[in-house]
Amino acid sequence: MSGPESGTTGGDWGEGRDRRGRGGSGGAASDDAVIGPGYYGIPAIHKPHWKWLIIFYFYFGGIAGAAYAVATIADAVGASEDRRIGRIGRYLSFAALLPSPILLVLDLGRPERFFLMFRVLKLRSPMSLGTWGLTAFGGFSALSVAAQAAVDGRLGDGFVGRRAQQLPIQALGVAGTPLALFVAGYTGVLLAATAVPLWTKRALLLGPLFLASAFSSAVSAIELIVALMPSTPAATRHRLTRLGVSTLFAEAAIFIAWRNGLGPTGRPLGEGATGRVVRLGVVGGGIALPLVLQAVASVTTGGFARILSVVSSVSVLAGGLALRYVVVVAGNTSADDPRATLGMTAADGAPERLSTH
Amino acid sequence: MTLSTSDRSPLTGTTGARAGALGFLTDVSLCIGCKACEVACKQWNQLPADSGTGITGLTGFSYDNTVDLGATTWRHVAFVEQAATTVDRTWEAPGAPGSPTAWLMLSDVCKHCVHAGCLEACPTGAIVRTEFDTVVIQQDVCNGCGYCVPACPFGVPQLGDTDRKAHKCTLCYDRLVDGLEPACAKACPTESIRFGPIAELLPRALDRVEQLQERGVAGAHLYGDRAIGGTGGMEGLNALFVLTAPPEVFNLPAAPELPQRKVLPALVSTAIAAVAFILGSGAALRGRR
Ligand code: SF4
Numbered sequence: 001m002s003g004p005e006s007g008t009t010g011g012d013w014g015e016g017r018d019r020r021g022r023g024g025s026g027g028a029a030s031d032d033a034v035i036g037p038g039y040y041g042i043p044a045i046h047k048p049h050w051k052w053l054i055i056f057y058f059y060f061g062g063i064a065g066a067a068y069a070v071a072t073i074a075d076a077v078g079a080s081e082d083r084r085i086g087r088i089g090r091y092l093s094f095a096a097l098l099p100s101p102i103l104l105v106l107d108l109g110r111p112e113r114f115f116l117m118f119r120v121l122k123l124r125s126p127m128s129l130g131t132w133g134l135t136a137f138g139g140f141s142a143l144s145v146a147a148q149a150a151v152d153g154r155l156g157d158g159f160v161g162r163r164a165q166q167l168p169i170q171a172l173g174v175a176g177t178p179l180a181l182f183v184a185g186y187t188g189v190l191l192a193a194t195a196v197p198l199w200t201k202r203a204l205l206l207g208p209l210f211l212a213s214a215f216s217s218a219v220s221a222i223e224l225i226v227a228l229m230p231s232t233p234a235a236t237r238h239r240l241t242r243l244g245v246s247t248l249f250a251e252a253a254i255f256i257a258w259r260n261g262l263g264p265t266g267r268p269l270g271e272g273a274t275g276r277v278v279r280l281g282v283v284g285g286g287i288a289l290p291l292v293l294q295a296v297a298s299v300t301t302g303g304f305a306r307i308l309s310v311v312s313s314v315s316v317l318a319g320g321l322a323l324r325y326v327v328v329v330a331g332n333t334s335a336d337d338p339r340a341t342l343g344m345t346a347a348d349g350a351p352e353r354l355s356t357h
Numbered sequence: 358m359t360l361s362t363s364d365r366s367p368l369t370g371t372t373g374a375r376a377g378a379l380g381f382l383t384d385v386s387l388c389i390g391c392k393a394c395e396v397a398c399k400q401w402n403q404l405p406a407d408s409g410t411g412i413t414g415l416t417g418f419s420y421d422n423t424v425d426l427g428a429t430t431w432r433h434v435a436f437v438e439q440a441a442t443t444v445d446r447t448w449e450a451p452g453a454p455g456s457p458t459a460w461l462m463l464s465d466v467c468k469h470c471v472h473a474g475c476l477e478a479c480p481t482g483a484i485v486r487t488e489f490d491t492v493v494i495q496q497d498v499c500n501g502c503g504y505c506v507p508a509c510p511f512g513v514p515q516l517g518d519t520d521r522k523a524h525k526c527t528l529c530y531d532r533l534v535d536g537l538e539p540a541c542a543k544a545c546p547t548e549s550i551r552f553g554p555i556a557e558l559l560p561r562a563l564d565r566v567e568q569l570q571e572r573g574v575a576g577a578h579l580y581g582d583r584a585i586g587g588t589g590g591m592e593g594l595n596a597l598f599v600l601t602a603p604p605e606v607f608n609l610p611a612a613p614e615l616p617q618r619k620v621l622p623a624l625v626s627t628a629i630a631a632v633a634f635i636l637g638s639g640a641a642l643r644g645r646r
């Protein structure tokens with residue numbers, strides 16, 4: 001848009017005002033904001049109300065999906081002494097899935113109306129897809145964990161126990177894994193399909209990023225449980241570590257591609273408290289520290305190696321939660337920044353007028 | 358004076374509005390900032406007053422004490438001050454006290470997008486398209502999930518503080534079914550807000566833009582066609598605007614996108630990543646059986 005010439009602002013309150021116009025919230029110098037896009041620095045879009053309930057749902061749902069997939073894969077290709085990976089994966093998946101619907105319902109403005117989600121299936125609404133996907137996956141996860149519990153003799157010899165023993169554990173796993181992967185990754189798509197600059201700018205990478213983080217968290221949780229169990233064969237632990245380290249590398253690669261691709265839109269990820277959580281939690285605790293610990297553990301033996309591995313797993317698990325936290329929080333910050341919104345939606349030919357810096 | 362790109366675009370003056378679509382045309386050059394539309398909207402729709410900010414309820418930075426659209430504010434009059442700098446009517450931010458100042462007033466509203474982000478996002482089907490091609494939230498269906506809120510590229514819907522359901526302009530659906538025009542358009546004393554079929558409003562808007570440009574308002578342009586405002590898969594807006602400054606001056610995005618355009622590509626990229634993770638995990642976990 002080269003024509004409507006007058007690049008002006010509604011005033012010289014370039015930034016730092018919330019949508020009700022209440023005072024500045026800090027923010028960068030406003031010299032360059034005197035002539036800049038926007039209207040008194042008031043947000044150009046509305047951010048969602050999502051906070052901790054949703055952050056924890058993203059985290060637990062991811063672990064539930066990825067743990068289920070890992071269990072299925074371990075059953076399919078793992079060595080016979082690795083059976084416990086599948087077993088732990090199924091229990092873990094179900095345990096992580098249990099809080100998910102509760103978190104989702106509690107987050108609704110009107111929790112008592114949650115069932116209205118099941119009126120429709122809308123293929124272009126990730127939240128609608130997710131509702132149905134999570135429900136269907138819940139069925140698979142419950143059946144799989146019942147079958148596992150029956151095999152483990154936990155359901156007794158009664159009617160239920162005998163029925164559950166007949167469940168085809170492997171076939172269930174194969175059929176449920178696509179849904180499990182969907183549950184682990186669709187949350188990134190859900191955020192990407194909004195007007196929030198930080199979520200939608202690199203829309204193609206947010207789903208893969210959440211998926212990668214789900215895998216690294218789930219593998220670490222399994223590693224942690226395995227490390228705490230006596231008598232796990234060293235070979236099993238070794239293969240799990242191999243998987244954990246390679247997922248961390250994949251997660252790091254996707255994170256770097258996403259972060260760099262955001263350009264100035266990604267600024268909230270580098271600033272203030274959120275920036276510290278990104279550096280110390282997501283990158284430091286979630287990726288770098290575990291890789292270093294695993295490297296050291298690989299050249300040590302015995303109890304010390306096991307301690308390193310436990311610390312590494314806990315660190316990855318914390319990093320996974322930190323990732324969901326910063327994506328949600330930094331997204332909300334970017335939604336409140338009219339320069340980010342209006343800069344991203346500028347018409348051709350106007351980038352200098354609307355540069356986000 | 359140059360015409361805007363939008364005026365040269367083949368998409369200018371086109372929208373995907375369905376036959377018989379009704380909507381608004383809001384003209385910034387006619388608005389006197391009286392806020393009659395805000396008041397009429399609140400009265401007809403029984404919306405509570407905004408508490409404003411501070412003890413006074415005044416923002417203290419402009420005559421705009423409404424600030425934004427929200428759950429209980431479905432019309433919002435923006436007040437923009439500009440200082441004259443040159444004779445060719447290029448305006449910028451307010452100059453020194455006493456220098457000539459121009460006022461821009463614009464009554465913002467839900468755009469009733471031809472393809473609406475809020476509607477497509479809504480997982481309960483609470484948001485529907487009416488027989489008038491407008492977009493309405495059914496209050497007996499909404500469960501307050503809040504997904505429509507960030508899915509609107511214009512920052513329109515919001516959850517109510519008290520009932521925790523999403524609210525926005527209904528284009529006075531309850532008046533339309535009785536053959537009445539929306540309360541805001543009825544109340545507007547200058548016809549800055551016009552209501553009618555898009556098929557009539559669109560040519561009227563283009564005529565008005567031409568007229569303004571002939572009078573020397575170089576920046577006059579239409580907002581809400583496929584070229585500006587109704588871009589990125591939205592195929593136009595059923596609330597059109599005649600603006601005399603870039604849309605960003607009023608906090609309106611120049612080239613927004615329908616968020617749901619990202620859904621299929623993002624699902625595909627996530628599926629590809631999922632296959633990669635399956636293969637990678639298989640390779641890492643492989644062992645002698
Ligand atoms: S402007 Fe926003 S709330 Fe209104 S129809 Fe378009 S997407 Fe929905």
Ligand code: SF4
Binds near residue numbers: 504506
């Ligand atoms: S808050 Fe209500 S109207 Fe908005 S998307 Fe959710 S159910 Fe639909």
